[in-house]
C-alpha cells in the first residue's frame with residue numbers, strides 16, 4: 001500500500017475542478033500525478049483534430065510518469081471528470097519518494113513495462129501510422145499516458161492483444177438495467193448489468209452463428225464478473241459452477257485481484273476483452289471443458305473483428321476451431337441432429353476463416369443430413385459448397 005500521508009508531505013498537493021484540463025497533449029512535462037480523489041479522462045488527438053477519450057483513471061492510480069522519467073512531451077490531454085485532488089511529483093522530490101516508497105516504484109515499473117509497447121502501437125494507430133511489422137519500434141519515445149485501472153494483464157491475454165479504446169455508445173443504456181445477484185462461487189452479492197432482451201430486435205444470424213441486433217452489440221454485456229472473487233462467466237451459464245470450478249476460481253482470486261478489473265460506466269472495449277479473458281482463465285482448471293472454451297474464443301474472434309484487429313481475429317478463430325474440433329471429435333455429445341449440423345457448419349466456417357478451404361469443404365459436405373436434418377441448413381451448406389468449388393478451381 002502507498003503511504004499517502006507521507007506522499008502529501010513530500011509532493012505538492014493540487015486541486016482541479018470538474019472539466020478542468022490538467023495538461024494538454026504536447027505540453028512539456030516534468031511531473032507525474034497521483035490521483036488521490038476523483039476521476040480523470042485521457043484524450044488523444046485523432047487525425048481529424050478531435051480529441052478521442054481513450055482511458056479513465058480512478059483515484060489511487062497515477063498518470064504522466066513517463067514525462068517525469070524521460071522528459072518527453074505529454075502524449076495525451078488529461079481532463080478532470082469531477083473534483084480531483086492530486087499529488088504532483090517532480091524531478092526534485094521523485095528520488096526521495098521512490099526511496100521511501102518502494103511499493104510505488106514497483107507499481108510504476110510494472111505498469112509501464114507492459115504498457116509502453118501497447119501504447120506506442122495505439123498512438124501510432126491514432127495518428128494513422130499503423131505499423132504492424134513485428135519487432136519494429138517507433139523512432140521516438142512517447143509518454144506513457146497512464147497506468148490504467150486494469151493492470152498487469154499481460155499473462156492473461158495472448159501476445160498480440162492490443163489496446164482497444166472504444167467506449168460503449170450512450171444509446172446502450174436503454175437496453176440495460178442493473179440487478180443484484182448472488183455469486184455462485186463466493187456467495188456474496190453484487191450488482192451486474194443485464195440486457196433487456198425484450199428491447200432487442202434481431203438483425204440477423206451470421207454464418208458463424210453470431211446473432212446481431214439493431215443498434216446494440218450484446219457481446220459487450222455477455223460476461224459477468226464477480227467483483228469479490230473474480231469469477232467470470234457468460235451470463236447464460238453463470239450459475240453453472242461445479243466444485244472443481246469453485247476450487248479453481250478461489251485459488252485464482254488473489255491473482256485476478258491484481259488485474260484491478262472493474263467495468264466502467266459506460267464500459268470500455270478493453271474491459272470487455274478482459275472480462276472474456278477472466279472467464280477463459282476460470283475454465284482453465286483441472287477439467288477444462290473444450291466446448292465452453294471454444295465458445296469464448298469464438299466470441300473473442302467477433303470482438304476482434306469489430307475492433308478491426310485482423311491478426312487477432314484469425315488467432316481467436318484458430319483457437320475456436322481447435323477447441324470446437326476437440327469437442328466435436330473427442331467428447332461424447334448428446335445433441336440433436338440439427339445441433340450437430342450447426343456445429344459441423346461452424347467447423348466448416350472456422351476452417352474457411354483460418355485458410356483451410358479443403359477442410360471447410362469436407363465439413364460442409366458432412367453437415368448435409370438428408371433424413372431428419374434441417375432443410376435450411378442443408379441449403380446453406382450446399383450454397384457454400386458451390387461457392388467454395390468455384391473458388392478452389
Ligand SMILES: [Zn+2]
Nearest residue numbers: 183186226229
Ligand atoms: Zn464471487
